[in-house]
Amino acid sequence: MENELVSSETIKPSSPTPSHLRIYPLSFIDNMFVFNIPLLFFYNPNESSDQNSKISQLKKSLSHVLSKYYIFAGRLKDKINIECNDQGVSFLVTKIKNKLSNILKHSEEKMLNPLFADGLQWKEGYPSEALVAIQINCFECGGMAISICMYHKCGDASTLINFMKEWAIISQKLEEENGEELLISPFPLLEGGASIFPQKNLPVFPESLHKRQKNxxxxxxxxxxxxxxxxxxxxxxxxxxxxxxxxxxxxxxxxxxxxxxxxxxxxxxxxxxxxxxxxxxxxxxxxxxxxxxxxxxxxxxxxxxxxxxxxxxxxxxxxxxxxxxxxxxxxxxxxxxxxxxxxxxxxxxxxxxxxxxxxxxxxxxxxxxxxxxxxxxxxxxxxxxxxxxxxxxxxxxxxxxxxxxxxxxxxxxxxxxxxxxxxxxxxxxxxxxxxxxxxxx
Structure with a gap:
């Protein structure tokens, strides 16, 4: 499968994170994870709009949803805090010289892995840049595949899926409002991280490292x-x-x-x-x-x-x-x-x-x-x-x-x-x- 990188940019929140939410303390459970969670969504061709229009809509709605999920657009300050500095998330677009139907028929990992940004799927370590990387894959038939890799310290699979669902909801609202700006409020501080499971006097527990096996x-x-x-x-x-x-x-x-x-x-x-x-x-x-x-x-x-x-x-x-x-x-x-x-x-x-x-x-x-x-x-x-x-x-x-x-x-x-x-x-x-x-x- 041949894929061509069309563009690579950083998408930032549509509105700045309030100063009192700039530091997001991680919970004692968040602190244990040091790898990325990958998720991949496939969409059949749709005649309502072309791929370029869809990509433009995805960028705009992503910017809005990041104002709510503001920690995703931040950077690790240290092992126990995220600095919510609105630096943004990675957003890549590729063209795939193949049909979506071929990928669905032959869903081996060697076909799926190129659909993720920078080989981040399940990758361990501390990211020096974005905590979230998104890649929009455009197939020659008009179909699309949207992949996302989220650093596990930001949240679990439920967090990631809720983010994707809210991104989609905002995308639809923007389309319905004909481009009218939406007022997106950030999560209250009590919605996650240390506000639920505070570190308190607990030590920072060992991070979950997995020994990779070649076989x-x-x-x-x-x-x-x-x-x-x-x-x-x-x-x-x-x-x-x-x-x-x-x-x-x-x-x-x-x-x-x-x-x-x-x-x-x-x-x-x-x-x-x-x-x-x-x-x-x-x-x-x-x-x-x-x-x-x-x-x-x-x-x-x-x-x-x-x-x-x-x-x-x-x-x-x-x-x-x-x-x-x-x-x-x-x-x-x-x-x-x-x-x-x-x-x-x-x-x-x-x-x-x-x-x-x-x-x-x-x-x-x-x-x-x-x-x-x-x-x-x-x-x-x-x-x-x-x-x-x-x-x-x-x-x-x-x-x-x-x-x-x-x-x-x-x-x-x-x-x-x-x-x-x-x-x-x-x-x-x-x-x-x-x-x-x-x-x-």
């Missing part, structure tokens, strides 16, 4: 509604009568990744990023910026389990997590909080062969409509961190795409298990199953 490959696995229905039937029990689609997919993947690695449930823990917004007491707004997440873990006392037992253990682990951490994070006992955080960090460092999940399901990713229709596909890209799985909704809202990162020999075994699942659940689907592969090294 890690990434593949996408499509769990169609028929397959999920089959898994629900297998996973239902008197303890969990109606397991959710996300729960059964997580449980099945965990069970078979552990098996593919030649390990067992007593030595390979289940790890999952949990959104705390709705679980805090009282609940927080879903639009809170920052990293409002923590890692839940489950380590079974049996070496082998059936799928329904794995579902029960994961659900029990989440319930126990929700009984402790939201109350703990909302309290004032720093010593107890310090003890729990250290315990979690120590667990993570000792269990090197855990299986980690980050579910982006049930987020409004397909509502990001800039005025020329909803995206035809939304995804992230693979990374070189082994045993890490991302779950995302398919466009129908019923199926799930799993982006699985495993060592190459383990992936071969896992793929065999997936094909067997398709044969059992829906034999007609096997020949049409979507498995995209790439070497992520």
């Amino acid at each position: 890690v490959v990434c593949k996408r696995f499509a769990f169609q509604p028929s397959v999920i229905k089959f898994l629900k039937e297998l996973a239902s029990s008197s303890s969990v009568l109606h397991p959710s689609r996300v729960l059964v997919v997580k449980a099945w993947i965990y069970k078979h990744v552990v098996s593919s690695m030649g390990l067992n449930f007593k030595t390979s823990p289940f790890l999952m990023a949990v959104d705390l917004r709705k679980r805090m007491i009282p609940p927080l707004s879903e639009k809170c910026v920052g990293n409002i997440i923590w890692m839940s873990s489950m380590l079974a006392d049996k070496e082998e389990m059936e799928l329904k037992d794995v579902v029960c253990k994961i659900k029990e682990g989440l319930s126990e997590f929700c009984d402790v951490y939201p109350k703990l994070f909302g309290g004032n006992d720093c010593s107890l909080l310090y003890e729990f955080i250290n315990k979690a960090i120590n667990l993570k460092s000792k269990k090197k062969d855990g299986v980690g999940f980050s579910s982006w399901c049930n987020f409004p990713i397909y509502d990001v409509d800039f005025g020329w229709g909803k995206p035809t596909w939304v995804t992230t890209c693979g990374c070189s961190w082994k045993n890490l799985i991302f779950l995302m909704d398919r466009k129908d809202g019923k199926g799930i795409d799993a982006i699985v990162n495993l060592e190459e020999n383990h992936m071969t075994k896992f793929e065999h298990e997936y094909v067997e699942l398709l044969r059992c659940a829906s034999p007609k689907v096997v020949t049409n199953s979507w498995i995209a592969t790439s070497d992520c090294s």
Whole structure:
């Protein structure tokens, strides 16, 4: 795939950040992250306007939304603060000498990676410049792909998706108002960062660094509604009568990744990023910026389990997590909080062969409509961190795409298990199953 860089510029907020919001203190959770989160939106050709008009509209609406998400336009002042100095975000435009349909048919990482700015996807380290980089990719058929990489200290996946949705809403409003200026207010200081999880007397905890593996490959696995229905039937029990689609997919993947690695449930823990917004007491707004997440873990006392037992253990682990951490994070006992955080960090460092999940399901990713229709596909890209799985909704809202990162020999075994699942659940689907592969090294 040939792509040509057309332009590269910096987009700044449409109005200056107030002086009392110039310094944005990060939370003790924000401080732990030092890599970029990538997200990619594909849009079919639309006759309402040409690509140049769309790009102009995107720039203007981006400038407006940055006045609200003013921390995105800032720069790191130090490890625990962002200076909201309105320096702006990177905005690149490329022309792709290919059709959008070809990319969607061949969605390997080698095809997706050039659609991101400057190779920032999952890149670790401290950015010297912009905290957010956006690339607008224009296909020769008229279709577009919008990629964004956000430095994780600014927020989690929920923060990023809310930003994209608000950017799209403002874009539509600008079009409706025929270019009339919009008055965009910045977030109140109490909407994120240290205002929710203050550093207080806690030490700055170790940053989450991942050792990159050269033999890690990434593949996408499509769990169609028929397959999920089959898994629900297998996973239902008197303890969990109606397991959710996300729960059964997580449980099945965990069970078979552990098996593919030649390990067992007593030595390979289940790890999952949990959104705390709705679980805090009282609940927080879903639009809170920052990293409002923590890692839940489950380590079974049996070496082998059936799928329904794995579902029960994961659900029990989440319930126990929700009984402790939201109350703990909302309290004032720093010593107890310090003890729990250290315990979690120590667990993570000792269990090197855990299986980690980050579910982006049930987020409004397909509502990001800039005025020329909803995206035809939304995804992230693979990374070189082994045993890490991302779950995302398919466009129908019923199926799930799993982006699985495993060592190459383990992936071969896992793929065999997936094909067997398709044969059992829906034999007609096997020949049409979507498995995209790439070497992520």
